[in-house]
Amino acid sequence: MALTRTQSQELEDLYDAKIKAHFAEIRVLREQRNADCSKTRKIPTELLATIFGALDCDYKHWIVATHVCRTWRNTALNDPTLWADFTFLPRRWIPEVLARSKTALLRVRHRDPQGAELTSFFDYIVEHPERIKILEIERGAFVNRLTKPAPYLEYLSVDTEVPFPPDFLGGLAPRLKTIRCRDLPPEASWLSNLTRLDCKQVCLEAAYMSKLTSLKLGWGWAPLDATGRAIECMGIDGLLSALENIPSLQHLELCCPDGAAPSSRPAPVHLPHLRDITLHFAEPEMADIFNHLSVDNIAKLTTYWRPPYRGEALLSPAMIEPACRFFERCYHDGNLQYLRLHGNWSIEMHRFMGSTRVHTPVLLFKSLQITDVAGMMKLIPRCVPRIFSRRRDYGPEPPLPLTDCDSIEELHIESGYDIFTTDAVTPYPSLRQLQICDMNLALKKGFERITQLKHWIAQRSSTSKIELLVLRKCNLSDEVIQSLQEVVLVSVEP
Template identity: 85%
Template sequence: MTSTRTHSQSQELEDLYDAKIKAHFAEIRLLREQRNADCSKTRKIPTELLAAIFGALDCNASHSYYRHWIVATHVCRTWRNAALNDPTLWADFTFLPRKWIPEVLARSKTALLRVRHRDPQGAELTSFFDYIVEHPERIKRLEIERGAFVNRLTKPAPCLEYLSVDTEVPFPPDFLGGVAPRLRTVRCRDLPPEASWLSNVTRLGCKQVCLEAAYMSKLTSLELSWGWAPLDATGRAIERMGIDGLLSALENIPSLQHLELCCPNGAAPSSRPAPIHLPHLRDITLHFAKPEMADIFNHLSVANIEKLTTYWRPPYTEGPLISPAMIEPVCRFFERYYHGGNLQYLRLNGDWSVEMHRFVGSARLHTPVLLFESIKIVDLMGMMKLIPRCVPRIFSNRRDYSPQPPLPLTDYDSIEELHIVSGYDMFTTDTALPYPSLRQLQMCDMNLAHEPGLERITQLKRWIAQRPSTSKIELLVLRKCKLSDEVIQSLREVVPVSVES
């Protein structure tokens, strides 16, 4: 009896202390919350601004890491409340984990939704897409891949702005009830020749499209990538469309600003007496299966070109050897209609891509302007002579890992920086003064810690040391290069060295 009473008293005392400990922890938690609320430097930031900041963190959503801003909500109660009470933060259903859907939908309240799912199956997704079908007025952005779901969307979508449908199932006649006044961007496999829900579209990417459709006339952006097929007014495929047919179609899109187009194989050369004029066209990307299709540039005029990209091979096949004569129409078009500054940054990616950039603002910022992609370059010097606007100050060259001949353009007296990426270069001294204006050399992504890398370091030191005093290298930058401290110190005997991780 005495033992039982003693145990009971001990338990009561233990419970009493535990209760006091919990009370103290609760008081400490409250003090911490008050300290965060009263002393935080962000306490005066309005909740609307906090929510906007959280929204800016929520980008590039993926399967593995859906919400980038969730961690921010764990900082304090104020931040958490700001997130929980802003429905727009919970309106993104881009690859949302299925188990989150009911709770996130409830938190989104009446905010416009962004939806993207590859396969709307399973209980949670089926229920969610049933909700979408009944409430299309809440959809702002919709990306789907199931044709059956497309057929269910028959009610108006007054707030829909972006639509992507990756399915070969045709759109039903009553799709969206024919009403989508804010819809501006559409990406899909095929489109009907006429549809009222397309009446306000300005950006279109499609595989099968009627180029004579009325909605085409309002486009500012058109993307017709590999495998696209033109349709006639009845929806039937046009077996063979020549360059003249393409030009006639483009002529009926007077507001076009951006064009990405794969020129058809075997299209007949144009016989038009005068080029078509698209005054607003600024950004052009053309894919060529055959180099002679570049003839299209001889029959096109614009007011000003800001970016021009050409791809010169079909996918999964060996690219053609490109000579300056083959790209002459492209270069002539560019020289005629480019009104920006000189292209001062030249990047050669192996032997298969040439990029020419212009500096923007400070000398270290640059943007691509003229790009020749997927080509085997035969004569880089000949290509450069076709583009007088290119006066490179920076020459970046991605090299193969096998031994290479000397870098091209060694005689250019405008090159001040030489960037060599991924691989080795044979620094020869055959030329009296290669790159006579060179002041900075950068080497990136190289493992030079072992043979034969050390041998090339010796070549590099000799190449730098033998340059005349009027053309000394002022800085060697080593970025992501594997070199021992001893080798770096030996390089500093002939040139200042900067090592970057």
């Protein structure tokens, strides 16, 4: 007997209801299984929230975290601190995320507060600055609107040329310790507890400078006098006098101005806590500042040198001698055994932590054309390289320096080729390990290079045998690797 249209529809609805009921039961069973069998079910909610807090602030990661299970989702949704980061958050998310953050302190990083959602959000910030912990913005008009106290603000970054208004933050920001900006007023009560400053225009005589532990004055910075006017030319003596008034300074990054007059100070400026120094030089003569500065112990020294223009003399070891003497005088730790060379433009000495294979940069010369690596090394007898890492940048392959250095036990070659000659002379007499990274030996000349490498290793067997060849990202076939194993133990790493 044929069903009528109404009867057929009723039967379909009945089966659909049963199917939905079964799916609902399956969903409940899955939730129970996840809750009862999950290896993370015994983790306290507070600890789970702390783990979530370590996630990257990218909202895509949060989508994954909140869809693992009901416990994870409830934990994430109910912890306001996990929803307090507004780092380039999609605008459509802002109202919901702001509601979930409840009263938690906010971390706000938005370059351009435009659009309906962002305008509304920044209106909220203006009315409730007591909720801001970190604030990074670049709109000058918004800066002028921040006239209420911000008692919990710790970090402020303002990328705008609009000066701070006299009533900025109502003059009260007791926890504000770090500022990155274009310029600062000579005096302001909201700067009273400043300890870290990255600025383009600043009065070096300001009272708030005395508490700094970190100071960065990048390219194009200009010193101001007590009235806020730019000082036309500040010599080395002026810089040293300013640094002398920052006794707690630990980190300094400074671009030394062009044409500054040499120092005539009778005694060097002593900064006992200064450990990390980065200096940019447009003129080699400005390295004279090292002759008038002393610290108790240096942890890291970095210098940047303007590359010479056509027709100018290349930097020689003598030009960086003041920096080397300063380092030798002030560096009191050891293990400077890792030497790294980037083409002809950068040389680094790292502190090597022995069996852990960890190395940290300590002495770095950047952006200079190196013509005499051996001459530079003679200026720093404290550095005795055991590991030599060399990376080719662009241009023709330069020869390997320091080939007669008898302390080098490991040689690391990156992005280079045609460096293994067939000469009878054996370079690096103490060499025991060779590492080759990011060198495509499977190209047209691959066979020739492999043959050359095998011969270079084999001829060392009688005087200085290579015990291990480590290959990383070299795109080699199993056949080629087996061929290399005829002369040396090979380790292939991804």
